[in-house]
Amino acid sequence: MTMRLDYLSIFPAYFDVLDISLLGKAAVNGLVEVHAHDLRDWTHDRHRTVDDTPCGGGAGMVMKPDPWGEAFDEIIGTEPDSSVHVIFPSPSGAPFTQSAAQELSSAVRIVFCCGRYEGIDHRVIDYARSMWTVHEVSLGDYVLNGGEVAALAITEAVVRLVPGFMGNPESLAEESFSAGQDGLLEYPLFTRPVSWRGLDVPEVLMSGHHGRIAKWRRDESVRLTCERRPDLTDSDFGVPH
Ligand SMILES: N#Cc1c(-c2ccc3ccn(Cc4ccc(CN5CCCCC5)cc4)c3c2)n[nH]c1N
Numbered sequence: 610m611t612m613r614l615d616y617l618s619i620f621p622a623y624f625d626v627l628d629i630s631l632l633g634k635a636a637v638n639g640l641v642e643v644h645a646h647d648l649r650d651w652t653h654d655r656h657r658t659v660d661d662t663p664c665g666g667g668a669g670m671v672m673k674p675d676p677w678g679e680a681f682d683e684i685i686g687t688e689p690d691s692s693v694h695v696i697f698p699s700p701s702g703a704p705f706t707q708s709a710a711q712e713l714s715s716a717v718r719i720v721f722c723c724g725r726y727e728g729i730d731h732r733v734i735d736y737a738r739s740m741w742t743v744h745e746v747s748l749g750d751y752v753l754n755g756g757e758v759a760a761l762a763i764t765e766a767v768v769r770l771v772p773g774f775m776g777n778p779e780s781l782a783e784e785s786f787s788a789g790q791d792g793l794l795e796y797p798l799f800t801r802p803v804s805w806r807g808l809d810v811p812e813v814l815m816s817g818h819h820g821r822i823a824k825w826r827r828d829e830s831v832r833l834t835c836e837r838r839p840d841l842t843d844s845d846f847g848v849p850h
Pocket residue numbers: 668698699700702723724725726727728746747748749750751752753754755756759
């Protein structure tokens with residue numbers, strides 16, 4: 610099954626990068642199909658205008674609904690279809706999580722609507738909700754200039770979970786933020802040389818004793834999680850708040 614990904618943006622060149630690396634390989638293997646669109650192709654004035662002043666006043670500009678509606682008609686269609694997932698990255702969106710990525714990895718079609726300026730006229734989102742499955746999501750509590758970077762991050766988080774995408778699916782099982790690691794942060798990683806600029810690989814990792822190695826890794830995950838992400842610790846993990 611091929612996952613079709615569409616990106617609507619006034620900066621479609623942001624998505625040229627998807628031709629590189631693993632994503633490029635996935636496209637070649639037919640796992641994903643990528644289409645980037647310039648929202649200005651659905652404007653009709655000489656200046657290809659996509660924005661206007663906010664009703665009710667306020668700073669900045671708001672993206673007009675008309676180009677989005679016409680783009681939707683052409684790219685997605687005019688019939689409701691709940692199997693189409695439409696993602697609006699937004700500073701006021703719900704936090705995007707690994708479980709959301711996991712859910713989206715089984716989607717047949719995902720359309721990313723990348724806003725700019727102060728955002729998109731809300732009626733665009735309301736219309737999309739009446740037609741498709743809509744997700745208003747945020748990458749985190751920091752301010753970006755538009756939705757493109759978020760769309761790229763979400764794309765990577767989702768596509769790497771598509772069956773057949775990752776060469777070694779086992780590497781997905783042990784990752785942080787997934788059940789395999791009990792939701793704890795990942796332990797520190799090391800490789801050769803064993804000694805590097807006076808810094809040595811922890812002896813336990815060279816011991817060949819799998820039980821001790823597993824304990825060291827778990828202890829390190831717990832230590833890091835307590836230090837950096839107390840919000841992830843829970844009495845169920847035997848980790849005090
Ligand atoms: N995902 C994600 C994001 C985004 C994101 C996503 C999509 C768009 C589209 C436009 N922008 C720019 C922008 C930036 C700040 C504000 C906030 N307002 C400012 C004026 C007064 C009221 C509040 C609005 C619009 C976007 C930013 N930022 N951070 C994330 N994690």
